[in-house]
Amino acid sequence: MIEENNSMPGCPVARGLESVGDAWSMLILRDAHAGMARFDQFRKNLGIAPTMLTKRLAALTDAGLLEKRSYSERPPRDEYVLTDAGRDFLPVLMMIGAWAQRNCSGDRLARYIDDETGQEIQPMAIDAVTGAQLGSRPMHMGLPPEAS
């Protein structure tokens, strides 16, 4: 994780990366979206050291992307399930995957397939207001109106 020690105050990218700004956190979220919830599932699938996994799960829980839920009283055992904010992170993961599919040539990467149409999904980010692809029109950063 990173501290907000850069000179773009209120930068949403920096703020988002405070919550999920390392690869392990994002891979844990990916696995959670694939249905995993238990410590051993994450540990085995990721090949991550237990101490590191404990830290990352705690950080993601603190940041509000995962929620701890007990699934056994005796012995006491918790699982980690996605919150609304965690579920809302799926498009970011898919955009990272789509970027790799376009730009990391030489690798055979899996594709996202729509269950119903059987077609490959083509992730694209747009501005819901204008419908234009993000980055295709000039823009700037500004503080929200209610903050004036």
Next chain:
Amino acid sequence: MIEENNSMPGCPVARGLESVGDAWSMLILRDAHAGMARFDQFRKNLGIAPTMLTKRLAALTDAGLLEKRSYSERPPRDEYVLTDAGRDFLPVLMMIGAWAQRNCSGDRLARYIDDETGQEIQPMAIDAVTGAQLGSRPMHMGLPPEAS
């Protein structure tokens, strides 16, 4: 960065994170999209240690997101400019920012404003094939057809 030591072979998310899977790398890319190119610009804006910055710039150059370009012969000085793959990463950054705007309440975060309309941009990720918002329809992972 993370090694591909997890049990989802060909996972595009894992592959993408090998290139950009830490917060510093993403903040350097953010600054590059904001027009910065020189070592001292990144260093000052991010408050990052020079040794760390050198490492991250080299990794992003190796991964093909930045390109080194000389801007002074004497003394010899390089700057770092976005490649096509680097420019293609902007939507990912904006999706991370938009996620934070929606989910990190309590912070006053800057907004993306369309220059022409003056309206706040609402980043949304869709499947260009069906037009549906990513995550709103059932899907699965599959290998690309040419790989059979």
